[in-house]
Amino acid sequence: MTLSVLLFASWADALGSTVQLDLPAGARVRDVLSALTERAAGKSLPKPLVAVNQRYARPDTPISATDEVAIIPPVAGG
Amino acid sequence: MTLSVLLFASWADALGSTVQLDLPAGARVRDVLSALTERAAGKSLPKPLVAVNQRYARPDTPISATDEVAIIPPVAGG
Amino acid sequence: MRSAIVDHPLDPTALLAEVASTASGASTLFVGTVRRVNEGRDVTGIDYSAYDAMAERELADIVGEAVAQFGTEHIVVEHRTGTLALGEASIVIAVSHARRAQAMDAQRYVIEQVKKRVPIWKREHYADGAREWVGV
Amino acid sequence: MRSAIVDHPLDPTALLAEVASTASGASTLFVGTVRRVNEGRDVTGIDYSAYDAMAERELADIVGEAVAQFGTEHIVVEHRTGTLALGEASIVIAVSHARRAQAMDAQRYVIEQVKKRVPIWKREHYADGAREWVGV
Numbered sequence: 001m002t003l004s005v006l007l008f009a010s011w012a013d014a015l016g017s018t019v020q021l022d023l024p025a026g027a028r029v030r031d032v033l034s035a036l037t038e039r040a041a042g043k044s045l046p047k048p049l050v051a052v053n054q055r056y057a058r059p060d061t062p063i064s065a066t067d068e069v070a071i072i073p074p075v076a077g078g
Numbered sequence: 079m080t081l082s083v084l085l086f087a088s089w090a091d092a093l094g095s096t097v098q099l100d101l102p103a104g105a106r107v108r109d110v111l112s113a114l115t116e117r118a119a120g121k122s123l124p125k126p127l128v129a130v131n132q133r134y135a136r137p138d139t140p141i142s143a144t145d146e147v148a149i150i151p152p153v154a155g156g
Numbered sequence: 157m158r159s160a161i162v163d164h165p166l167d168p169t170a171l172l173a174e175v176a177s178t179a180s181g182a183s184t185l186f187v188g189t190v191r192r193v194n195e196g197r198d199v200t201g202i203d204y205s206a207y208d209a210m211a212e213r214e215l216a217d218i219v220g221e222a223v224a225q226f227g228t229e230h231i232v233v234e235h236r237t238g239t240l241a242l243g244e245a246s247i248v249i250a251v252s253h254a255r256r257a258q259a260m261d262a263q264r265y266v267i268e269q270v271k272k273r274v275p276i277w278k279r280e281h282y283a284d285g286a287r288e289w290v291g292v
Numbered sequence: 293m294r295s296a297i298v299d300h301p302l303d304p305t306a307l308l309a310e311v312a313s314t315a316s317g318a319s320t321l322f323v324g325t326v327r328r329v330n331e332g333r334d335v336t337g338i339d340y341s342a343y344d345a346m347a348e349r350e351l352a353d354i355v356g357e358a359v360a361q362f363g364t365e366h367i368v369v370e371h372r373t374g375t376l377a378l379g380e381a382s383i384v385i386a387v388s389h390a391r392r393a394q395a396m397d398a399q400r401y402v403i404e405q406v407k408k409r410v411p412i413w414k415r416e417h418y419a420d421g422a423r424e425w426v427g428v
Contacts, residue, residue, distance in 0.1 A: 008343055009413035010425045046427070051411070054346035070343055070411075076427040077340070077347070077371060077412030078256075078324050078383050078403055086207055087277035088289045124291070129275070132210035148207055148275075154291040155204070155211070155235060155276030156188050156247050156267055156392075169305045172321070178328040178378045184399075185308070185321035191390065192314040242314045254327065260400055263320075267392060 001025055003063060005032060006070040014043045023063070030059040032069060048073045079103055081141065083110060084148040092121045101141070108137040110147060126151045157223050159215040159233040161206050161276075166236050171250035175230040180252035182259040183230075186267055188247040190240050194290070198283035204237045204246055207275040211235070218269040226262040228253040233266060235276060246278075293359050295351040295369040297342050297412075302372050307386035311366040316388035318395040319366075322403055324383040326376050330426070334419035340373045340382055343411040347371070354405040362398040364389040369402060371412060382414075 003021045021035045029050045049072040050057050056072070063069060081099045099113045107128045127150040128135050134150070141147060158174070172185050190202050219231050230252040240246055249266045253259035278290045294310070308321050326338050355367050366388040376382060385402045389395035414426045 006343065008411065009341065009415070013425075051343070051346055054343075054349055056409075070346065072343070072411050073413065073425070074427040075407075075409065075411055076414045076425075077342070077410045078407045084207065086275065087205065087279070091289075129207070129210055132207075132213055134273075148210065150207070150275050151277065151289070152291040153271075153273070153275055154278045154289075155206070155274045156271045168308060168321075172304060172323070176325070176379060178326070180325060181327040183321075183323040183325060185304075185319075185323075186392070186396070187308070187319040187321075188392070189312070189316055189319060189388075190314070191317040243312060252325075256322070256324070256403060260322070260396065264396055 001027070001065040003032070003065055003069060005036065006068070008071065009073045010045055011040070011048060011071050011073050014040055014045055027063050028059065029057045029061045029063065032063060033059070036071060046073050079105070079143040081110070081143055081147060083114065084146070086149065087151045088123055089126060089149050089151050092118055092123055105141050106137065107135050107139045107141060110141060111137070114149060124151050157219050157229055157231045159212070159219045161208055161211050161215065161235050161237060163236065163238045166234050166245040166248045168245065168248045171232050171234065171248050174232050175250045175252040177230055177252055179254060180230060181254055182256035183250065183252040184259045184263045186247070186249040186263050187245045188267070190242050190244050190246065192242055194280060199242070199280050200283055201242065201281040202240050202246070203279045203281070204240060205277050206237050211275050214274045215270065218266055218273065221269070222262045222265050225265065226253065226258045228258065228262065231262060231266065235270070235274065237276070293355050293365055293367045295348070295355045297344055297347050297351065297371050297373060299372065299374045302370050302381040302384045304381065304384045307368050307370065307384050310368050311386045311388040313366055313388055315390060316366060317390055318392035319386065319388040320395045320399045322383070322385040322399050323381045324403070326378050326380050326382065328378055330416060335378070335416050336419055337378065337417040338376050338382070339415040339417070340376060341413050342373050347411050350410045351406065354402055354409065357405070358398045358401050361401065362389065362394045364394065364398065367398060367402065371406070371410070373412070
């Protein structure tokens with residue numbers, strides 16, 4: 001499947017605000033992270049969390065092509 | 079000595095905002111309290127603290143006629 | 157730092173502006189207000205009275221303690237006396253600090269100490285016409 | 293209760309008025325502001341950006357949790373995004389409650405949870421022209 005992933009802050013600066021990933025069916029959050037970490041090789045980026053449909057997700061959360069998936073670098077609101 | 083004592087809140091309602099007390103030389107805070115409690119006999123008044131020269135004082139603090147002595151019922155500011 | 161006992165309506169916005177500083181990352185405001193109900197009775201207003209000279213000194217001491225303990229000069233407190241209607245502010249505490257935790261700690265220290273130490277009294281007016289000193 | 297991510301200057305006074313209630317004995321306001329110095333560097337401004345939809349939902353969740361946990365409906369929070377100058381407010385949290393302790397506890401809960409969970413980022417501008425994401 002092709003998955004559109006939203007990026008923010010330092011990750012968006014490095015890779016753009018949206019990245020298209022080709023992932024096998026049955027991919028999970030950890031696979032999204034692996035694929036993106038590979039693309040960011042050599043760039044110094046903070047370890048992010050992943051949100052699926054606007055909620056924080058665990059590494060083993062399954063992903064489908066229609067999910068809204070986002071990379072969440074360390075937050076700094078307030 | 080004759081001592082002028084300032085009263086506030088429920089104590090002022092019961093005995094007036096100033097009371098003149100005749101006290102022996104060498105009187106202490108506890109003597110002021112005793113004399114006033116006697117005057118207030120039969121009235122239901124809350125146990126107060128005493129301030130001498132605008133600071134909270136202990137029962138054994140000595141009093142002179144020139145001190146500013148005040149009866150401080152339970153405070154309720156804020 | 158500044159503190160005062162005043163007999164006019166309080167202006168929380170002015171106190172917030174007074175503590176503002178570009179050295180601060182957080183500002184807090186505490187506003188005590190007259191409640192409609194206290195211990196089950198309908199309140200229509202409150203008279204606040206003070207032993208003015210001692211109240212001003214005690215309030216200044218508290219603010220000085222908070223300045224020393226929490227590490228900011230930016231603390232301002234005003235307490236009002238007189239007759240207050242429902243919803244009106246009896247006390248405003250404004251603090252700003254480089255760090256949010258200390259701003260909130262200082263705020264709490266000041267209000268708790270005021271409640272314990274400052275010689276101010278309140279007499280509540282009730283809907284049935286009665287008037288009673290609180291804390292008695 | 294209400295929460296929002298907005299792109300215009302915040303108005304603490306308006307939020308304080310919004311939570312006012314004659315059922316409340318205490319109101320608190322927390323204002324986060326842009327500091328002149330952070331970790332020893334001279335700051336000239338901050339860009340705040342958000343994952344808007346998720347930030348709004350997460351902020352609404354936090355306010356809902358505070359309403360349930362501390363027992364007041366009177367909690368309003370706004371977080372600003374965009375470019376902020378020194379001293380400008382990035383977040384305003386207004387709470388009112390019958391009891392002062394719960395008003396202050398709710399205030400602290402909201403700001404601590406916002407710092408942890410809401411997907412908002414800030415990039416500081418420094419006097420030397422550099423711009424860096426914070427917390428990276």
